[in-house]
Amino acid sequence: MADIADSPLANQANKSLEHENIETGEPKMRARDVDVYYGQKKAIDSVDIDVYTEFVTAFIGPSGCGKSTFLRALNRMNDTIPSARVTGTIELDGEDIYASGMDVVQLRARVGMVFQKPNPFPKSIYDNIAYGPKIHGLADAKPDLDNIVEKSLRRAGLWEEVKDRLTDSGTALSGGQQQRLCIARAIAVDPEVILMDEPCSALDPIATAKIEELIDELRGRYGIVIVTHSMQQAARVSQRTAFFHLGNLVEYGHTSDIFTNPTEQRTQDYITGRYG
Amino acid sequence: MSASTLILLVLGLGLAGWLVARSRAAMFRRAHGGKRIASLPNYHAWYAALWIVVPTLLFALIWAQIADNLVIQHVLASPAAADLPAFGMQRETMLAEARAVATGAAPGVFNPEAAALVEPFDEALTRYNIIGLVVTILIALAGGAWAFLRLKPDFRAHTRVERAVLGVLLIASLVAILTTLGIVASLVFETVRFFGMVNPIDFLTGVNWSPNPMTDGSNPDPERYGAVPLFWGTFFIGVVIAMIVAIPLGMMSAIYLNQYAAPRVRTWLKPALEVLAGVPTVVYGYFAALTIAPAIRDIAMSLGVQNPSSESALAAGLVMGVMIIPFVSSMADDSIAAVPQAMKDGSLAMGATQNETIKRVLVPAALPGIVAGIMLAISRAIGETMIVVMAASATARLSANPLEAMTTVTYQIVANLTGEASLDSASTLAAFALGFVLFLVTLVLNIIALRIVKRFREAYE
Ligand SMILES: Nc1ncnc2c1ncn2[C@@H]1O[C@H](COP(=O)(O)OP(=O)(O)OP(=O)(O)O)[C@@H](O)[C@H]1O
Ligand SMILES: [Mg+2]
Numbered sequence: 081m082a083d084i085a086d087s088p089l090a091n092q093a094n095k096s097l098e099h100e101n102i103e104t105g106e107p108k109m110r111a112r113d114v115d116v117y118y119g120q121k122k123a124i125d126s127v128d129i130d131v132y133t134e135f136v137t138a139f140i141g142p143s144g145c146g147k148s149t150f151l152r153a154l155n156r157m158n159d160t161i162p163s164a165r166v167t168g169t170i171e172l173d174g175e176d177i178y179a180s181g182m183d184v185v186q187l188r189a190r191v192g193m194v195f196q197k198p199n200p201f202p203k204s205i206y207d208n209i210a211y212g213p214k215i216h217g218l219a220d221a222k223p224d225l226d227n228i229v230e231k232s233l234r235r236a237g238l239w240e241e242v243k244d245r246l247t248d249s250g251t252a253l254s255g256g257q258q259q260r261l262c263i264a265r266a267i268a269v270d271p272e273v274i275l276m277d278e279p280c281s282a283l284d285p286i287a288t289a290k291i292e293e294l295i296d297e298l299r300g301r302y303g304i305v306i307v308t309h310s311m312q313q314a315a316r317v318s319q320r321t322a323f324f325h326l327g328n329l330v331e332y333g334h335t336s337d338i339f340t341n342p343t344e345q346r347t348q349d350y351i352t353g354r355y356g
Numbered sequence: 357m358s359a360s361t362l363i364l365l366v367l368g369l370g371l372a373g374w375l376v377a378r379s380r381a382a383m384f385r386r387a388h389g390g391k392r393i394a395s396l397p398n399y400h401a402w403y404a405a406l407w408i409v410v411p412t413l414l415f416a417l418i419w420a421q422i423a424d425n426l427v428i429q430h431v432l433a434s435p436a437a438a439d440l441p442a443f444g445m446q447r448e449t450m451l452a453e454a455r456a457v458a459t460g461a462a463p464g465v466f467n468p469e470a471a472a473l474v475e476p477f478d479e480a481l482t483r484y485n486i487i488g489l490v491v492t493i494l495i496a497l498a499g500g501a502w503a504f505l506r507l508k509p510d511f512r513a514h515t516r517v518e519r520a521v522l523g524v525l526l527i528a529s530l531v532a533i534l535t536t537l538g539i540v541a542s543l544v545f546e547t548v549r550f551f552g553m554v555n556p557i558d559f560l561t562g563v564n565w566s567p568n569p570m571t572d573g574s575n576p577d578p579e580r581y582g583a584v585p586l587f588w589g590t591f592f593i594g595v596v597i598a599m600i601v602a603i604p605l606g607m608m609s610a611i612y613l614n615q616y617a618a619p620r621v622r623t624w625l626k627p628a629l630e631v632l633a634g635v636p637t638v639v640y641g642y643f644a645a646l647t648i649a650p651a652i653r654d655i656a657m658s659l660g661v662q663n664p665s666s667e668s669a670l671a672a673g674l675v676m677g678v679m680i681i682p683f684v685s686s687m688a689d690d691s692i693a694a695v696p697q698a699m700k701d702g703s704l705a706m707g708a709t710q711n712e713t714i715k716r717v718l719v720p721a722a723l724p725g726i727v728a729g730i731m732l733a734i735s736r737a738i739g740e741t742m743i744v745v746m747a748a749s750a751t752a753r754l755s756a757n758p759l760e761a762m763t764t765v766t767y768q769i770v771a772n773l774t775g776e777a778s779l780d781s782a783s784t785l786a787a788f789a790l791g792f793v794l795f796l797v798t799l800v801l802n803i804i805a806l807r808i809v810k811r812f813r814e815a816y817e
Contacts, residue, residue: 155705157701157704160700160701160704185707185709189706189707190707192705192706192707193705195698195702195705199696199699199702200702201699201702201717201721202720202721203720211706211717212707212708215706215708215712216707262702265706266705266706
C-alpha cells in the first residue's frame with residue numbers, strides 16, 4: 081500500500097487529519113441494518129453508519145451503488161417514491177425516524193437536503209430563503225424574516241453577491257450561486273443535519289471550491305453528509321468516508337485511513353482508479 | 357363531355373408523358389454507358405407529367421367557368437330566344453329545362469316554349485365541348501413537348517420536381533390561412549356596411565338593444581342598436597358565472613389528478629373528465645334549458661323571489677361552466693406536470709407538506725400555463741352558442757342579478773341572421789358586426805394565451 085500513502089489524495093486526506101483530534105459525542109444519526117428496496121429489488125443491503133455533527137461524512141462509490149438511495153433514506157425522501165421501502169432502524173438523536181409517530185415534515189425540517197442539480201424555486205431570492213421559515217412559522221414579523229434571510233445568505237457565502245438584488249428571481253443566478261442559494265435555503269430552517277447529493281457536479285472548479293469552503297465552515301454546526309464522485313473532494317472536505325459498492329457498505333472510517341490505508345481490496349481498487 | 361371524362365383524359369395524357377419521358381431518360385442512361393445522369397429517370401418522368409397535367413387542369417378549371425356563359429350567350433342569340441319572358445323565374449326555369457333536355461338529364465320539356473330552346477342549347481354545348489377538348493389536348497401536347505425538349509442527360513429534373521412539390525405543400529398550408537382571411541374579409545365587409553347605417557360609437561356604447569327586423573330596413577334608428585347589454589350578458593354568463601364554476605372545479609380536479617390520485621384512479625378519471633369536452637354542446641343546451649333552468653326557477657321561487665325567470669343567466673352560465681371544466685383542468689394538469697420534479701422535491705425536502713408544496717411552489721410555477729388555459733376557456737365560453745340559444749333569453753338586459761333573463765352576442769347573431777329580415781337590412785348586418793367584435797375579442801385572448809404558454813415553455817427548456 082505504499083503507493084497509496086504517497087499519492088496526492090493521501091496528502092490531502094492527511095491534512096484533514098489535523099481536524100481529527102476533536103472530542104466526539106453521541107452520533108447525530110445512527111443507521112443500523114438498513115435495507116432499501118425498490119419494489120422487489122434490493123438497492124441497499126444491511127448498512128450501518130453513524131453521522132456526527134463534528135465531522136463531514138462523505139459517501140463514495142461507483143455509479144448505481146446506492147449512495148443517493150441511502151442518503152434519501154436519512155430524511156425519508158424515499159417516501160415520495162411509491163415503490164421504495166426501507167427496513168432497519170435509522171435514528172436521529174436516538175429517535176427512530178421511521179417510527180409511526182414520526183412527523184415527516186418535522187424530520188425534513190431537521191434533516192435538510194441539497195440536490196445534485198440546483199433547484200431554486202421560481203421565486204425571488206428573498207422568497208426562496210424565506211420559504212422554509214414561513215412554512216415552519218420560524219419568523220413572526222418581517223424584521224425577523226429579513227434577519228433569517230440575511231443570516232442564511234451570509235452563512236452560505238452569498239450575501240455580498242446578492243444583497244442588492246434580493247427581489248430578482250432565484251433562477252436568474254449562475255449555477256454556482258444557485259447551488260449556494262439552495263444551501264442557504266436549507267440552512268434557513270436551522271436544520272441539524274444537511275444531506276448533499278453531489279452538490280458540485282454541475283459546477284465549475286471555482287464554484288466548487290467556494291462550496292467546499294462553505295462546507296468546511298458549516299462543519300461542527302450541522303451534521304453534513306455529502307455524496308461525491310470526486311475522490312479529491314471527499315479527501316478535501318470530509319473526515320469520515322463511507323465506500324459503497326453494489327448496495328453494500330464496504331468500508332467506513334476515517335477519511336485519512338480510507339485513502340491511505342484501506343482494509344478492503346475493493347476500496348483500494350476504487351480510489352486508485354483501478355475499479356472497472 | 358363531362359368533367360370526369362375530361363380529368364381522366366388529362367391524367368391519361370399525363371401518364372403517357374410520364375412513360376415517354378421515363379423511357380427517354382433511360383435511353384440517356386444507356387447512351388452514357390450506364391453512367392449516372394443528372395437526375396433519375398423517374399424525376400424526368402414526373403417533370404414531363406407535371407408539365408402536361410398542371411396547365412391542362414388549370415385551363416379546365418377556367419374553361420368550366422367561362423364555357424357556361426358562352427353557351428348561354430349562344431342560346432340567347434338564337435332566334436328562338438326572342439320569345440322568352442324578359443326576366444325572372446320563368447325565364448330561368450325555361451333555360452334550365454332546355455339545358456337539362458339537351459344534356460340528356462331530362463327526357464322532355466314540361467314547358468312547350470322551352471322545346472324550341474333545346475336545339476340551340478344542343479348546338480352550343482357540342483360546339484364549346486369540342487373547343488374545350490381540342491384546346492385541352494393542345495395544351496397538354498404543348499406542355500409535354502416543352503418538357504420533353506428540355507430533357508437532357510445533364511438536366512436536373514429533380515430540383516424542378518422538388519420545387520413543384522414545395523408549391524403543392526405551400527398551397528395546402530395556405531388553404532386554412534386563406535379561409536380564415538376570407539372569413540375575416542367577409543365579416544369586415546358586412547360590418548362596414550352595418551356601420552354605414554349605425555354609428556359604431558352608438559353600437560359600442562348604446563345600452564338599448566331592440567332591432568326591429570320588419571321595419572328597420574337600411575335606415576334604422578341607431579338608438580335601438582346599442583350592443584352593451586349583449587356584451588354584458590356575454591361577459592356575465594360566459595366569464596363571470598361560467599368561470600366561477602370552471603376555475604375552482606377545473607383547478608381542483610387537475611391538482612387531484614396530478615398530485616393525489618393513485619395511478620389506477622387517474623387512468624379512469626382523466627378520460628372521464630375529457631368526455632365532458634366531447635359532449636355535443638346542443639346536449640348541454642337541453643340540459644340547461646330543460647333541467648337546470650326550471651330547477652333554478654323553482655329554488656328561487658321557494659326562496660321567495662318574485663317572478664324568477666325560467667331563462668336565467670345562471671342556468672346558462674352554470675352549464676357552460678361545467679362544459680368548460682375540462683379545458684381549464686387539462687391545461688392546468690399539463691402545466692403542473694411540466695414543473696420539474698426537482699422543484700417539488702426541493703420543497704418537500706424543506707419539510708413542506710404536499711399541500712404547501714402545491715400551493716406555494718407548483719401552482720405558482722405553473723401559473724402562466726394555468727392562466728393561459730383559463731383565457732382559452734374564456735374565449736371558448738364567450739363564443740359558445742348552442743347553450744345560450746337554448747337556455748338564455750332573447751331579452752337584452754343590463755343586470756347583475758343572475759336570476760334574470762339575459763341575452764348574449766352569439767344568441768343575437770343567430771336570432772338576427774335567421775330572422776325574417778332581408779340580407780341587407782340593418783338587423784341582419786348587425787349580426788356581422790357582433791360577430792366581428794366577438795372574433796376580435798377571442799382572437800386577442802388566444803394570442804395572449806399562446807404567448808404566455810410559449811414563454812412558459814421556454815422557462816423550463
Ligand atoms: N426510483 C427508483 N426506482 C427503482 N430503482 C431505482 C430508483 N432509483 C434508483 N434505483 C436503483 O437503485 C440503485 C441505486 O441507485 P442510486 O441512485 O442510489 O445510485 P447512486 O449510487 O446514487 O448512483 P449515482 O452515483 O449514479 O448517482 C440503482 O441500481 C438504481 O437503478
Ligand atoms: Mg446518485
